[in-house]
Amino acid sequence: MLAMENSEDEVEADETEWKQDLKDSPFVVSGSLNLLKTTTPAHRVILHFDLDCFYAQVEMLRNPALRDVPLGIQQKYIIVTCNYVARQQGVAKLMSVTDAKDKCPQLVLVKGEDLTHYREMSYQVTDLLLSFCPLVERLGFDENYVDITEMIARRLARTPQANLSFKGHVYNTASADADAKASSHPELALGSHVAAELREAIHSRLGLTGCAGIAANKLLAKLVSGTFKPNQQTTLLPESVDDIMGALSGLRKIPGVGHQTAKRLQALGLVSVQDLQLFPPTDLVREFGAPAATRLKNLSLGVDDSPVTPTGAPQSLSDEDSFKKMSSAKEVMEKIEQLLSSLIERMRKDGRQPHTFRLTIRKYSATNKWHSRESRQCPIPNHVGQKISSASSDDAVVQLVSVAMKLFSKMVDTHAAFHLTLINVCFSNLQTRGPSASGRGSITSFFVHGSSPKTHRRDSSSLAGRGPGADNRLGTPSETTPEKTTKSPPSCDAATLWAKTKESTFVPAEASHPVTSPSSTTCRDHGDTVITATHRLPPNVDPDVFSLLPVEIQKELLLESPESTRQPCHLPSEPPLTSIPTFRNINNTDECVVYELDPSDGCAALHQQQPPGGSALPGETVAEDKRLSCDCELPVNVDPKVFSELPADLQTELMTEWKQRKPLLKVPAAKKPDRAREKKGAGRGSQANSLLKYFKHT
DNA sequence: CAGGGTTCTT
DNA sequence: AAGAACC
Numbered sequence: 265m266l267a268m269e270n271s272e273d274e275v276e277a278d279e280t281e282w283k284q285d286l287k288d289s290p291f292v293v294s295g296s297l298n299l300l301k302t303t304t305p306a307h308r309v310i311l312h313f314d315l316d317c318f319y320a321q322v323e324m325l326r327n328p329a330l331r332d333v334p335l336g337i338q339q340k341y342i343i344v345t346c347n348y349v350a351r352q353q354g355v356a357k358l359m360s361v362t363d364a365k366d367k368c369p370q371l372v373l374v375k376g377e378d379l380t381h382y383r384e385m386s387y388q389v390t391d392l393l394l395s396f397c398p399l400v401e402r403l404g405f406d407e408n409y410v411d412i413t414e415m416i417a418r419r420l421a422r423t424p425q426a427n428l429s430f431k432g433h434v435y436n437t438a439s440a441d442a443d444a445k446a447s448s449h450p451e452l453a454l455g456s457h458v459a460a461e462l463r464e465a466i467h468s469r470l471g472l473t474g475c476a477g478i479a480a481n482k483l484l485a486k487l488v489s490g491t492f493k494p495n496q497q498t499t500l501l502p503e504s505v506d507d508i509m510g511a512l513s514g515l516r517k518i519p520g521v522g523h524q525t526a527k528r529l530q531a532l533g534l535v536s537v538q539d540l541q542l543f544p545p546t547d548l549v550r551e552f553g554a555p556a557a558t559r560l561k562n563l564s565l566g567v568d569d570s571p572v573t574p575t576g577a578p579q580s581l582s583d584e585d586s587f588k589k590m591s592s593a594k595e596v597m598e599k600i601e602q603l604l605s606s607l608i609e610r611m612r613k614d615g616r617q618p619h620t621f622r623l624t625i626r627k628y629s630a631t632n633k634w635h636s637r638e639s640r641q642c643p644i645p646n647h648v649g650q651k652i653s654s655a656s657s658d659d660a661v662v663q664l665v666s667v668a669m670k671l672f673s674k675m676v677d678t679h680a681a682f683h684l685t686l687i688n689v690c691f692s693n694l695q696t697r698g699p700s701a702s703g704r705g706s707i708t709s710f711f712v713h714g715s716s717p718k719t720h721r722r723d724s725s726s727l728a729g730r731g732p733g734a735d736n737r738l739g740t741p742s743e744t745t746p747e748k749t750t751k752s753p754p755s756c757d758a759a760t761l762w763a764k765t766k767e768s769t770f771v772p773a774e775a776s777h778p779v780t781s782p783s784s785t786t787c788r789d790h791g792d793t794v795i796t797a798t799h800r801l802p803p804n805v806d807p808d809v810f811s812l813l814p815v816e817i818q819k820e821l822l823l824e825s826p827e828s829t830r831q832p833c834h835l836p837s838e839p840p841l842t843s844i845p846t847f848r849n850i851n852n853t854d855e856c857v858v859y860e861l862d863p864s865d866g867c868a869a870l871h872q873q874q875p876p877g878g879s880a881l882p883g884e885t886v887a888e889d890k891r892l893s894c895d896c897e898l899p900v901n902v903d904p905k906v907f908s909e910l911p912a913d914l915q916t917e918l919m920t921e922w923k924q925r926k927p928l929l930k931v932p933a934a935k936k937p938d939r940a941r942e943k944k945g946a947g948r949g950s951q952a953n954s955l956l957k958y959f960k961h962t
Numbered sequence: 963c964a965g966g967g968t969t970c971t972t
Numbered sequence: 973a974a975g976a977a978c979c
Contacts, residue, residue, distance in 0.1 A: 344966085360964080403978060404978060520977075522976055582968080622973095636975095967979085969978085970977080
């Protein structure tokens, strides 16, 4: 054995019980079944990329005039990040706006609450990296890990060992000494060149600068990437692992050790990284259990065998807003509606169908003022999910608002006073619909080099739509991407086929409803008997929606509409699985993001999102059904359909508000009518949010 | 903690 | 569903 000291190869190998005899082979076969070829590298080359003050860079790209001024990105009353001009003047991340203006009166502020542009740019960066190497893992919007071990192995095979050098910094090493060390760490040396090339690609193609760290695992790559701050890169050599770990000012600085963990460690008397390194394993296990204890101890030593897991398409989409105070049902409903319409729009562009909806709130309370969110979730009925990606997502908004309000009333007693400071709406359990829906890029990527037992979760769906042929080469020709990257096959069961079918054979909302059977129960209203469609429904009630309502409301509605002439309610127990839709090809719109890669590079990466649910067909324009009110005593401007979908107590809540407004009965407007918006339509932005959208104008 | 995300574990 | 972690 050569002198290996504390190199992580040694530690990692010890702990995973791999015998380290195959020293010259870059790979070690783990597990007894060689056939399965779960091959893991003995030493990896991991890159960590971290974009400089990301939001600020995006805004400076959008408006170059901001380049040279001190710029802060503001969310609510906080500067979440700022450019380096502002930093020179003392502005720091997460500083309050008042403090920042204090430090730097000329500070220019740009609102950054809408993440759309950041998210888009963020995925362009990830996609660009993906065009070079399949193993890319996102961490937040501005960081990416890339495992380039294989690429390095290939390059190494055909690079002369002589005159290797490092690009950029080498941690704790004078540049004069670095060259001497290059030959003993050829993988990392080559890795530093790859990192430089990728950073250059990000800069030339996207205009963004950032830092990179090059090391043998994710932990070290991340730690080292920040050592030289704007727009530089640093390589960490194994012999410096102890240095970099020891240089951390506290346990909290270890990625993976958050506030709670740091506190528990402190309770054990541990404050420094060395403390943890030297702490008796048994005691640590007693506190954290074996798995967490092992992980913590390893992290303190700079050991991290966690793989770079391809992130793929997001597993959930959410939208939230925070505020000082929200305390009326009406406000809540409006906010939810607003959040939902933008979320649904995002969901529609994504192309997948969500099957779970979650509503999260944060209640104000003197103690525990922060943290402590509360959430409720429920399955999304299929027909609602389908509407999200269909042309008339307005329907989806309406129905999901009512779903959301039901969840809301499970958390908040709307009769009592309440005080919210945040609302979040979230779609999860996202399922890819339709076999060719994701376009050729991703369908092939499902099957490339199949059948490794270790399947990476997530499909690639809207991201990384890249066939095996589209291999970027970083200038060096003929680097291919053989094996690797196992994706789970697309789920295209009958249900998803049906989903697509139904949508494409779309017929205007109300007209086409032969009353589909409610997919039995739905929003988990404890064993309620769902009133079946064999009952007669009031004319203004969509049977699908009706089936979702709490039984009390259903009964109310039935009672209040004594004589509804009803079409016979047939219940086709199976959806008519008629025509498989022909999927529109993705020639469509802006869903199709294409990189303009230099043809001279001999590489092109094509990205396409899933085809959008469909441009609004002429026939699909929702037939505004002006129905008679269910008569209760709704204000003239309230669409009874919307109203009818709300939970009972919210209906009464709103009714009382309306009654206040129209002094039919008691209470002379204790609350300001606040009908600020009498001006019709033409709201700024095409959104025209607000519930008023669903109200009739009279 | 702030703010608007996101993922993973319990 | 909550907690913890990351940005």
